[in-house]
Amino acid sequence: MPFTTTAEAVHAWVQGWAVSRGAAEPAVRPWGFTVDVGLPREVARHVLPDADEATVRRLAEATEAPAVWLKTFVPPETLRAWLPSGWALAGGPGFLMSSRPAAAGTPAPALPDGYGLVRWTPGGVTRAVVRAPDGAFAARAQVAVTGRTAVVDQVETDPAHRRRGLGRVLMHTLTETAARAGATAAVLGATPEGRALYEGAGWRVLAPLTAAARVVEDSGA
CATH class of the missing domain: 3.40.1390 (Udp-n-acetylmuramoylalanyl-d-glutamate--2,6- Diaminopimelate Ligase; Chain: A, domain 1)
Structure with a gap:
């Protein structure tokens, strides 16, 4: 737990x-x-x-x-x-909601053909963006690590690019990054729409x- x-x-x-x-x-x-x-x-x-x-x-x-x-x-x-x-x-x-971060070194699920992911870490906050084959914005998320805890935040997928597994890729990528930084637990605030995505990735509702x-x-x- x-x-x-x-x-x-x-x-x-x-x-x-x-x-x-x-x-x-x-x-x-x-x-x-x-x-x-x-x-x-x-x-x-x-x-x-x-x-x-x-x-x-x-x-x-x-x-x-x-x-x-x-x-x-x-x-x-x-x-x-x-x-x-x-x-x-x-x-x-x-x-x-809470979960354990993906184990460090675990490969992320594959993006759909043509999509690309870029991530960067300014000021201790890792941000990741998925771009569509034409270079347009498709999805984003970020994670902040404080001690042993990772907080996933600002998860968003453009409506035109939903149901393609982009959120699952982002969640895995960021929590695996957090595990590399020493996080052993992860937490986030979810909308009703996001809850289904997170539960499918092993997260559970606390309150x-x-x-x-x-x-x-x-x-x-």
């Missing part, structure tokens, strides 16, 4: 996600972590490994600025019931992953 507890996996995910996205070092709070992200649509996020209604309401009611998110590991219907007025679920349903953000009201003309 890659992680002893879900809380351990959450901690690893928060640390690796911050490295992957170039965000600030997560600040430890009594209820979890705060990460300064610094983007217009997400200025910061509060991550609550063991969310409860009182803590969620307290944080939400104390937050007046838009683009501050809450990340929890409870089902959407549970978080929705806890949110005060002015807040709503955001980002769609998700899942925290639901549900977010909320303050509703930005339309001020009109």
Whole structure:
């Protein structure tokens, strides 16, 4: 088992996600972590490994600025019931998933004819891109290794190139790279669509992953 507890996996995910996205070092709070992200649509996020209604309401009611998110590991219907007025679920349903990296030296599945893969590692984050036979973008993903943990992130396949095994190639390539760097466990946040890909590659769901953000009201003309 890659992680002893879900809380351990959450901690690893928060640390690796911050490295992957170039965000600030997560600040430890009594209820979890705060990460300064610094983007217009997400200025910061509060991550609550063991969310409860009182803590969620307290944080939400104390937050007046838009683009501050809450990340929890409870089902959407549970978080929705806890949110005060002015807040709503955001980002769609998700899942925290874990696996062991592919063994170092294990060859990746073959790409379809004509496709090519390139990877590079700036600042400790390995990025991989698959290009189509005509050179166009087909798929991408990246991985950040923090200690013994790898966090896979930003997995995306162009709709025109789906169902060709590109995601499986990327996942193997990046986790094998992480294993070479010393990672013994891997974690990621998945969408419902991505979950099927990852489960097919041996990943398992640890917990639901549900977010909320303050509703930005339309001020009109």
